[in-house]
Amino acid sequence: xxxxxxxxxxxxxxxxxxxxxxxxxxxxxxxxxxxxxxxxxxxxxxxxxxxxxxxxxxxxxxxxxxxxxxxxxxxxxxxxxxxxxxxxxxxxxxxxxxxxxxxxxxxxxxxxxxxxxxxxxxxxxxxxxxxxxxxxxxxxxxxxxxxxxxxxxxxxxxxxxxxxxxxxxx
Numbered sequence: 001x002x003x004x005x006x007x008x009x010x011x012x013x014x015x016x017x018x019x020x021x022x023x024x025x026x027x028x029x030x031x032x033x034x035x036x037x038x039x040x041x042x043x044x045x046x047x048x049x050x051x052x053x054x055x056x057x058x059x060x061x062x063x064x065x066x067x068x069x070x071x072x073x074x075x076x077x078x079x080x081x082x083x084x085x086x087x088x089x090x091x092x093x094x095x096x097x098x099x100x101x102x103x104x105x106x107x108x109x110x111x112x113x114x115x116x117x118x119x120x121x122x123x124x125x126x127x128x129x130x131x132x133x134x135x136x137x138x139x140x141x142x143x144x145x146x147x148x149x150x151x152x153x154x155x156x157x158x159x160x161x162x163x164x165x166x167x168x169x170x
Contacts, residue, residue, distance in 0.1 A: 002073060002074050003073070003074070003093050003094055003168070004068070004072060004073060004074065004075050004076070004077055004092055004093025004094070005022075005028075005075075005076045005077065005093055005094050005096055005164065005168050005170075006077050006079060006089065006092050006093045006094065006095045006096065007019060007076065007077060007078045007079060007096050007098065008079050008083065008084050008089075008095060008096070008097050008098070008142055008145065008146070009081070009097055009098035009099065009100075009142065010081050010100075010102075010105055010135050010138060010139075010142070011080070011081035011105075012081075012105045012106075012108060012109045013098045013099075013100055013105050013108070013152060014098060014108065014152060014157075015032075015078040015079065015098055016032055016078050017157070018078070018098060018157065018160060018161070018164075019032065019076050019077075019078035021157055021158075021161055022076050022161050022164065022165075023076060025158075025161050025165075026161075026165060026170055028074070028075065028076045028170070029074065029075045029076065030075065030076045030077070030078065031068075031072070031075055031076075031077050031078070032077075032078045032079075032080075033061065033064050033065075033068075033077065033078070033079045033080050033083050034080040036064050036067075037057070037060045037061065037064055037080075040060070040064075041060065045057070045080070048060070057082075058082065058085065061080065061082065061083050061085070061086055062086050062087065064083075065083070065086035065087075065088055065089065065092065066088065068092050069088050069091050069092055072092075077092065077093070081138070082138075084138070084141060084142055084145055085141075089145060090145065094147045094148065094167075094168050095145050095146050095147045095148070096146065096147065096148045096149075096150060096164055096167070096168070097142050097143065097145070097146035097148070097149045097150065098150050098152050098160075099142070099143075099149050099150060099151055099152065100151070100152045100153045101153065102131075102132050102135040102136075104152075104153050105135070106128070106131075147167075148163075148164065148167040148168065150163055150164060
């Protein structure tokens with residue numbers, strides 16, 4: 001795989017799970033943009049938000065995107081839910097959107113084994129009404145940026161991986 005695969009989608013949809021499974025199945029390197037930012041800042045995302053605010057976090061996302069553009073190839077990149085706003089996303093690789101309804105995502109988070117941790121790690125999901133409004137706001141932008149759209153409600157994880165590999169010629 002020479003070109004990066006850039007995985008976008010709403011928080012909690014399973015981008016990290018998909019990236020890890022893709023790596024295991026196809027032997028690709030993976031990175032997670034939130035993990036990169038947490039490492040650089042030596043703080044969890046929720047603590048970065050709490051201490052510096054969302055605008056600062058978005059600046060860190062842009063810096064991460066710039067680094068990826070300059071330095072990373074042949075990698076499966078799982079992006080935070082708001083990473084789609086970086087100004088060079090399309091230059092990073094093939095943009096793949098994991099798509100599902102808000103209700104499906106919310107149910108996935110609420111019924112996960114470690115649901116409290118999954119919800120706590122997502123500061124923008126603390127208010128369900130606000131999260132749903134954010135989902136509606138982002139959905140059109142996600143679709144407009146996507147080169148490939150994967151319907152995660154209708155495909156098993158393995159079917160998603162095969163679909164992505166075929167569309168991205170892995």
